[in-house]
Amino acid sequence: MQLAAAGVAVGTQGGWFNRFAEAAAADPKRKRSCILLWMPGGPSQIDTFDPKPGEETGGPFKAIETAVPGIKIAEHLPLVAKQMKHLAVVRSMSTKEGDHGRAAYLLRTGRLPQELLQYPTLGALVSKELGDPKAELPNYVSIGGRRGLSDGGYSSGYLGPDYAPLLVGDSPDEPYTRRPGLRDLAVADIKPAVESSRANDRVKLLEGLNADFAPGREGTATASIQSAYERGLRLVNGSASAAFHLDDEPEKLRSTYGKNPFGQGCLIARRLVERSVPFVEVTLSGGFMGSWDTHARNFDRVKALCDILDPAWAALVADLKDRGLLDTTTIVWMGEFGRTPRINGNLGRDHYPNAWNVVLGGGGIKCGQVIGRTSKDGSTVEERPADVPDLLATICKAVGVDYEKQHLSNIGRPIRIVDKSAKPLTEVLS
Incomplete structure (x- = not known):
């Protein structure tokens, strides 16, 4: 099972990969990708993208x-403000x-939890629709997540x-107050524990055992184990796992992103979409209940x-733009x-689902x-209220996924990718 989250290190790429990436970005057949910047705990809308200066509720x-005349945001996001022409703020989320x-x-997931039915998260849905089942890299990667109170949401x-995510820097069994470090961004078991000849012998032994075991035991469990095993081997034996090694990135660029888990996670996200991974999420977490749960000292x-x-x-926005990737990468905050x-x-x-915001770009x-x-x-909300199905349908349309498409659940029930109540925010779609 460790193979499912393993890889091997490779040498530096030199200039050839940049040329390859530029050509891939210009390919009109290139599939789109999505990067979710996940802010667990619930960020304050008034102190980020819907400021209320001068009001009693506005705070200090x-x-x-911003770069777009007439759009103002909170003062602690000056660099994001310069990228506003590449972003759109939805100030009317109401849940x-x-x-x-x-x-x-x-x-x-777009749904509330149910006892007997586990809905797939957005990343899993996008990876199923846009991913390549034979790709060396997983089609859904979650970086720096602290699942905490919503393990099912992953x-x-x-x-x-x-379609489950490769979890990078995720420690669900550790205290939720622990802050992840840079070393946590390494993929678990990324280097084989033995030399390649012995590893190959073990692979052959396992394949022989599986060949004897599988006949007569066909089913979901057997197929899932075999699939995970094959995916792990592709990652181990291929060169794509270099996406997780940042040593070949210029030091200046790494510092621009920020030498912290979130900043370096965003850089990894760029490297993954550069390699056509359809869905990557990066979590800004740490501190009690996910950091943004600011009941005190907000x-x-x-x-x-x-x-x-x-x-x-x-x-991230500037880097994607410079590499010709921004037009095929949807960013969600x-x-x-x-x-x-x-x-x-x-x-x-405190918690407030009545009126809040998200940012798309x-x-x-x-x-x-x-x-x-x-x-x-x-x-x-006084104008253009939006609910969760509306938001998810909008994201799906932006990345080229048919949000009305149905999948069969484990009990054979057809379920739409997004609930039938969804009404995409057409004014935000290009």
Whole structure:
């Protein structure tokens, strides 16, 4: 089973891969990719992309101009502000689920949890529709995740293990307050434990045992194990695992992204979509309940988180643009809900699904605009309310996935990729 998450190190790429990547990016047949910047805990919309300066609910942060005249965001995102022409802010998300686990599951799958049916997360759905089953790299990679209260939100559900994510830097059994380090971004078991000749002998032995065992035991479990084994071997024996090795990246570029797990995770995400991985997510986590759960000291914590988020996100957009990849890569920034406009006695903001925001950008998105509007104090949506199915259908259309398509569940029930109530935000689609 360790082979399913293993790889081998290779030498530096020199200039040939950059030329290859540029040619691949220009290919009109190139499939699209999606990068999800996941903010667990629920970031404060008023202190990021829907500032309310001068209002009692606005807090101490100033609003700053962006590269798009008339669009202002919070002062601690100055580099992202310069990339606003490549982004679109949806300020009118309105949902009903205020529990972390249930809301995260909802945003990541489009459904609320059910006891007897495990829905697949968005990454699994996109990887099934756009991925290459014979690719060396997994079609869904999750970087720096701390699953915590929503383990099910990372599952491939009824789609099966072929579409489960490769988890990089994920430690679900460790305390949720632990902050991941740079070394956690390594793929587990990336180097074989024995020399290649012995490894090959072990592979042959296992193949022989499987050949004797499999006949008469056909079924999902046997097929899933065999598939995981084959995927692991492709990653071990191929050269694509070099995507996870950042030593060949210029030191200046690595520093631009930020020498922290989130910044380097965003750089890995760029390297993965460069190699046609259809879905990559990078989590900005650490601290109690995922960092953005700012019931206390909201303003100090949001500033500290934005100091990590701002350079990494801006560098990712610029890097994708420079490499000709932005037009085929959709970027999504979101958490599971927002925070209350009211500031509590601990200088914090509490859970608030009534009115909050997400940000979309890159390929398939009509950028440089704001969709929706909240009230003067930020407590209600006054224009263009959007629910989770609307958002997920919009993302699907941006990446070229038919959101009305149906898959069969494990009990043979046809289930749409996105719920039938979905109404894509057509004004945000290019």
